[in-house]
Every structure is written in structure tokens, then in C-alpha cells.
Amino acid sequence: MAVYVTLIKWTDQGRAKTSSLPDRVEQVDKRLADLGAHSIGNWMTMGQYDQIAVFEAPDDETVAKLAVIVAERGNAITETLRAWTMDEVRALLS
Numbered sequence: 001m002a003v004y005v006t007l008i009k010w011t012d013q014g015r016a017k018t019s020s021l022p023d024r025v026e027q028v029d030k031r032l033a034d035l036g037a038h039s040i041g042n043w044m045t046m047g048q049y050d051q052i053a054v055f056e057a058p059d060d061e062t063v064a065k066l067a068v069i070v071a072e073r074g075n076a077i078t079e080t081l082r083a084w085t086m087d088e089v090r091a092l093l094s
Contacts, residue, residue, distance in 0.1 A: 001038070001056035003083040004063055008051035014075030021051075024075065028053075031069060035062050051076070054083075 010018075017024070021044065029039045037057035044051050057063050063080055070078055084092070 001058055002060075003040070003054065003056055003085070004080050005083050006053040006055075006078050006080045007049045008053065009048075009077045010050045011075060011077060014050075017075060025053075028066075028070065032057075032066065035065060037062055037066070 025042045029042075032039050032055055035057070037055055040054040040056060042051065042053045057066070060082075067078060067080060070076060
């Protein structure tokens with residue numbers, strides 16, 4: 001499966017719900033599994049982004065569905081990046 005990295009900035013609504021963050025991440029992880037994806041990890045961060053999620057998904061369409069689900073909740077603004085391992089890069093370059 002392809003790997004994706006989502007950079008997350010909390011909205012005012014999301015910041016107000018910081019105490020429920022672990023439960024909300026757990027809900028998203030369940031939704032990922034329902035869509036055929038798998039969470040690799042989720043971290044609260046310091047700096048430009050408040051949180052980073054790394055996950056595997058079967059295709060871009062699945063990732064788009066997840067982005068819509070997260071956007072509908074209104075707790076965060078996300079930017080998702082497709083990530084390639086160096087072995088995948090070697091295959092692309094050959």
C-alpha cells in the first residue's frame with residue numbers, strides 16, 4: 001500500500017477539544033480501517049503543525065474520502081503528502 005503523511009493544523013474548534021484528541025485519533029484510525037487503510041502513527045507536534053499522521057492506503061481515492069471526513073468535522077485543516085520509500089524511488093528512476 002502507498003504511504004501518506006498528513007500535516008495537521010487545528011482550527012479554533014479543534015484547539016477547544018484538545019483534551020479529547022486521543023479519542024478523536026482513535027475514531028479516525030477506525031475510519032481508516034473501515035476504508036481499507038492502516039495507521040502507522042499519529043503525533044502531536046510543536047512548530048508550524050499541531051499534529052502529524054502517517055498511514056497506508058490502497059489509493060488516492062481512499063485518502064480523498066478520509067480528507068473529506070476530517071474536513072466535515074471542522075477540527076483541523078490538513079495537507080496530505082504521498083510518500084515514497086527509497087526502494088520505490090529506485091524503481092521509479094529505473
